[in-house]
Amino acid sequence: xxMGREQLYRLIEEAEPGEREALERxxxxxxxxxxxxxxxxxxxxxxxxxxxxxGGEYHLFYQWFPLGTQHGMKYWYHTSSTDLVHWKNLGIGIxxxxxxxxxxxxxxxxxxxxxxxxxxxTGNTRTEEWVRFPYQCMAIMExxxxxxxxxxxVISDVPPGFxxxxxxxxxxxxxxxxxxxxxxxxxxxxxxxxxxxxxDLLNWRFEGExxxxxxxxxxxxxxxxxxxxxxxxxxxxxxxxxxxxxxNCRNIYQSGYLIGDxxxxxxxxxxxxEFWELDYGFDFYAPQTTQxxxxxxxxVGWMGLPEIEYPTDxxxxxxxxxxxxxxxxxxxxxxxxxxxxxxxxxxxMAEVHxxxxxxxxxxxxLGGTVYELLAHIWEGGAERFGIEFRVGPxxxxxxxxxxxxxxxxxxxSESGQGLALEYGTQRSHAVALRDSMLTLHMFVDTSxxxxxxxxxxxVFSARIFPEQVSTGIRLYAEGGSAEFRVVQxxxx
Ligand code: FRU
Numbered sequence: 001x002x003m004g005r006e007q008l009y010r011l012i013e014e015a016e017p018g019e020r021e022a023l024e025r026x027x028x029x030x031x032x033x034x035x036x037x038x039x040x041x042x043x044x045x046x047x048x049x050x051x052x053x054x055g056g057e058y059h060l061f062y063q064w065f066p067l068g069t070q071h072g073m074k075y076w077y078h079t080s081s082t083d084l085v086h087w088k089n090l091g092i093g094i095x096x097x098x099x100x101x102x103x104x105x106x107x108x109x110x111x112x113x114x115x116x117x118x119x120x121x122t123g124n125t126r127t128e129e130w131v132r133f134p135y136q137c138m139a140i141m142e143x144x145x146x147x148x149x150x151x152x153x154v155i156s157d158v159p160p161g162f163x164x165x166x167x168x169x170x171x172x173x174x175x176x177x178x179x180x181x182x183x184x185x186x187x188x189x190x191x192x193x194x195x196x197x198x199x200d201l202l203n204w205r206f207e208g209e210x211x212x213x214x215x216x217x218x219x220x221x222x223x224x225x226x227x228x229x230x231x232x233x234x235x236x237x238x239x240x241x242x243x244x245x246x247x248n249c250r251n252i253y254q255s256g257y258l259i260g261d262x263x264x265x266x267x268x269x270x271x272x273x274e275f276w277e278l279d280y281g282f283d284f285y286a287p288q289t290t291q292x293x294x295x296x297x298x299x300v301g302w303m304g305l306p307e308i309e310y311p312t313d314x315x316x317x318x319x320x321x322x323x324x325x326x327x328x329x330x331x332x333x334x335x336x337x338x339x340x341x342x343x344x345x346x347x348x349m350a351e352v353h354x355x356x357x358x359x360x361x362x363x364x365x366l367g368g369t370v371y372e373l374l375a376h377i378w379e380g381g382a383e384r385f386g387i388e389f390r391v392g393p394x395x396x397x398x399x400x401x402x403x404x405x406x407x408x409x410x411x412x413s414e415s416g417q418g419l420a421l422e423y424g425t426q427r428s429h430a431v432a433l434r435d436s437m438l439t440l441h442m443f444v445d446t447s448x449x450x451x452x453x454x455x456x457x458x459v460f461s462a463r464i465f466p467e468q469v470s471t472g473i474r475l476y477a478e479g480g481s482a483e484f485r486v487v488q489x490x491x492x
Contacts, residue, residue, distance in 0.1 A: 009073045015067055023042040039319070043064060045302070046319060048321055050093070069317065096123070106124045110290075116143075117141040122137070135153035137149065137154065162194070178197065181224040185221075211269040221237045225288055229329050232329060233270060233272070247280070251305055252307055257334055259273055281459070281460035283304050285305050296326050323342060337452060338441065338450075355484070358480065360388070370490070372441075373473075374441050374488075379401070384478040386440075395415060395467060395470040397412055410427045410462060447464060
């Protein structure tokens, strides 16, 4: 049942007696609860927020609506980890409901200063007439995890030239100064990013719009992130309103990046190359990065999309985050690999080495609903070859290489309960074989798959909703042969 505005914008304290318990009962019976992804105990999760390393631990918050599976009053939910593998649920990080975040503590980020973690976020407010006004707010977390809101916004206006779509501050430190980028919409209804600077995180100076070449590129840019990697400047953002073309931009909204020269003040000019999507799967949005203590750039995304109904909406919970990925730069493109810590997950191993010649075969040694799988596949003339997984009597999810088209395809048309069907059931992206070889590195959880192709060159993330009995793995090659070396690990 859909909630009305009044129900959506309630605080936790305003829940009816038994309301949370009712959601919990639904969650317990959900067949699609994840085993090793960050997911909400109840309610709806969306963007990762405040991703940081502080006090000897990673902190990762997320947007959370506790009272249902629609987008309502947003909280920050707090999780932490010492190893990027095991995450602790720590409860509410930031609660909305004050004068400057009366309708939600929206997305934002974190930076350490003076031994404290500063959480900068967008306070969403609405008037009685439902007119939106965004404030950029600050909350400060101590070593013991207590969070105190500043009590006044640190940026309380929207500069001329932009609409009330002005949110998602991503803050960073450079030398002795702090900077933040904010996603926004120009008054002509095109998206862009603006830049602020600060000496103390409390007083911010509007520097102006970040000068990209993309003047007409969607109507709103959400969740920007800026960092430098190997001497290049990288801008991530989630543009809304792009039109799909060929294999690109097939989802309702996109997330992608620009690589260019490092940003310099005062001109804020960003000379960059093409816009590339970060993920070519079905469910990926609003990613955020942080820097690990050893210097690696880590990224986590929301494995979901706005305005799409998901099968677990009926089960009292919705969505999860992606696994953490390590970013590197290669030839003007971002390479994304699963965080190396994830090998800690690996349990019992099974291996298969076989050649398929114009046939498909179930692999008795392999299978399950929760696992990591690494396949090296050598093309031996096959027109098409790949892996069917989560195979059951009436179901299968397929990842394959189409040799003629030179692309990898992820097909969820027979994955189980369908979703977002109006956006299609296949995603694909051009991939070149390397010495006739393709690698597929897959992380399969109860209701998701993340596939890293050719060592992180292309990634596909997708939610899938198969039956629990669909556990099979089948290898196949059509119109020729392919040689497979597959290793599978249970996840502990
Ligand atoms: C992106 C987004 C952000 C906003 C948040 C609200 O998914 O719309 O722009 O801050 O979600 O939950």
